[in-house]
Amino acid sequence: MKWLNALTCSALRASTLNLNYQPSVKQVVRCKSSASKKWNVDSRAPSPCSKYPCDIRPCFDINSVTIELGNLCHAKMIRSFLYTHYWPRDPSVVGLWMSLDSPYLDILSDKYSHSGDRLLAFERLHRTNERKMVGLCVANKVCPWMIGELEDWAHVTPSKPERHRMYFLAHCLKSPNFFQKYHVDFIYDVEVLGTSQDAAGQGVGVMMLKTVLAQAQELRYPLVQVISVSQYTSRICEKCGMKRDWTMDYTEFVDDAGQCVFFPRRPHHTVGIYVKYYDPKKSLELPCKPPY
Incomplete structure (x- = not known):
């Protein structure tokens, strides 16, 4: 699996000059996961409330x-x-x-x-x-x-x-x-x-x-x-x-x-x-x- 992830990431880097190339979602996720393991990057998911605007967030607000x-x-x-x-x-x-x-x-x-x-x-x-x-x-x-x-x-x-x-x-x-x-x-x-x-x-x-x-x-x-x-x-x-x-x-x-x-x-x-x-x-x- 490691050599497969490395091969996928190298293919993504080589195709950066080709504007018509669009990698799949699985390849991007696999590449990001390997990079986070290598460089110890925090890959935690964002808060569920961050995708909502501030005025309609479903999180608890003491001011309300x-x-x-x-x-x-x-x-x-x-x-x-x-x-x-x-x-x-x-x-x-x-x-x-x-x-x-x-x-x-x-x-x-x-x-x-x-x-x-x-x-x-x-x-x-x-x-x-x-x-x-x-x-x-x-x-x-x-x-x-x-x-x-x-x-x-x-x-x-x-x-x-x-x-x-x-x-x-x-x-x-x-x-x-x-x-x-x-x-x-x-x-x-x-x-x-x-x-x-x-x-x-x-x-x-x-x-x-x-x-x-x-x-x-x-x-x-x-x-x-x-x-x-x-x-x-x-x-x-x-x-x-x-x-x-x-x-x-x-x-x-x-x-x-x-x-x-x-x-x-x-x-x-x-x-x-x-x-x-x-x-x-x-x-x-x-x-x-x-x-x-």
Whole structure:
């Protein structure tokens, strides 16, 4: 094969003076491949998006993402996003081997679809002028009495994965005891913070969390927390300036028999709670007055 490639390349060089000669596609490719092997030339294929103009490229663009406040019209869309992108990738669900058809996830999906402060991230596709949902963030107020409600609910649940997750959430609220530490009556808890797999690592989660923090500051909420069950969520919280105030390894959470409960995938080994405290004594910045 080597002498055949060399003979083909020599024939191409000899025919450069003949304007009527047109080599075949196989010969050109074979010659280029031999030259790249000889001179160690990078012969990788170009990006699939390089053949499109900049205004109609199918690649993800963070500048085309907008954040909107969800309402009842988005309930079906939120529910579909939870079952398609969020639950199958959540370590607190995957680590317990919880099936997607469990009644507990169905109740949580209805809760997040119809209540709470829901922020939806949409990407506008320039090719078809359509909007695609690429992110979801749901935040709710959490009071101290909800810890006992979670434990009572877990006590009567027949499914072990559901019971373990309820006790896990109750433990994450009770063990740090931020109600007493920060002297607050409620905590603004970001319960859902996820993006689609196509938009992962592109800055959509940071955009949504910054919007939630700005909204909480405007509404004078004293404390915002995120129970980070994955390393990706931890990076988002750190980029938004939140402080890691409590941490726990997944192996530390055991059942009544002392057996490990969670078996998450790498690199999700720890659980951290990130907080952002707004002192209620400090006043907000006044907006600039127009020059009359």
